[in-house]
Amino acid sequence: MTVRVMLVSPAMTVDLREARFGGLGPLDESGVRAAAAAVHDVPRADLLLRGSSLRCRETAEALGLRAEAVEALADLHVGDWAGRTLAEVGESEPEALALWLRDPAAAPHGGESLRQLSVRVGQWLESLPARRVLAVVEPAVVRAVTIVALGLAPETFWRLDVGPLTLTELSGRQGRWNLHCGRPLGGSGS
Incomplete structure (x- = not known):
């Protein structure tokens, strides 16, 4: 049986603009407006899920989705780097x-490595029943799911760009997935 997995990245936040680890902040005004404008572009699904972050919850709500939070879809756990910017970590x-x-395989922040994230989301992906699944998830989760589904080398993680409020679609089944990536919702995706 075929599964269709549709992953929507969260709308814009101050944390995204600042390249801040952990995604702890809410959507900013532009993010709320963009998500509200994208309501009619959200594909139909049998199962609505989301990551546990505030921005995933707020994006799902702004899109009119009553999505269930799933821990397997949580953002990459960045340990001591949570709340810090990329520039701050790079300097210190x-x-x-x-x-x-x-x-x-490295996790110098004391959190989760990219390999551990990939294992976590890979187990979730392979456990899905044959149906249409829509999930609002952090960009790191979109990257990890894509790497696992397509059997890409883990080193390609940083080479996959996931813009705010974009749709990445996978269809297939265990061991055989096809990818349609990066369609903006609501036109601009910003």
Whole structure:
């Protein structure tokens, strides 16, 4: 049986603009407006899910979705780096940041490695029943699901760009997935 997995990345937030780890903040005004404008572009689904972050919840709500939070779809756990900007970490821990960016098994922040994230979301992906699933999830989750589904090398994680309020679609079944990526919802996706 075929499964269709539709992943929507959250709308814009101050945290995204500032390249801040952890996505702890709410949607900003432009994010709320963009999500509200995209309501009619949201595909139909049998199962509505979301990551546990505030911006995933607020994006789902702004899109008119009553989505269930699923821990397997939580953002990458970044440990001590949560709430800090990429620039701050780069300045205070340049070697740790460089290691993290080149080695998918590294977790110098004390949180979860990219490999661990991929295992977590891969188990979720392979457990899905044959149906249409729509999930509002963080960009890291979109990247990890894509890598797992297509059997890509974990090192490609940072080469996948996921813009705000974009739709990435996978269709297939265990071991055989096809990808349609990055369609903006509501026109601009910003």
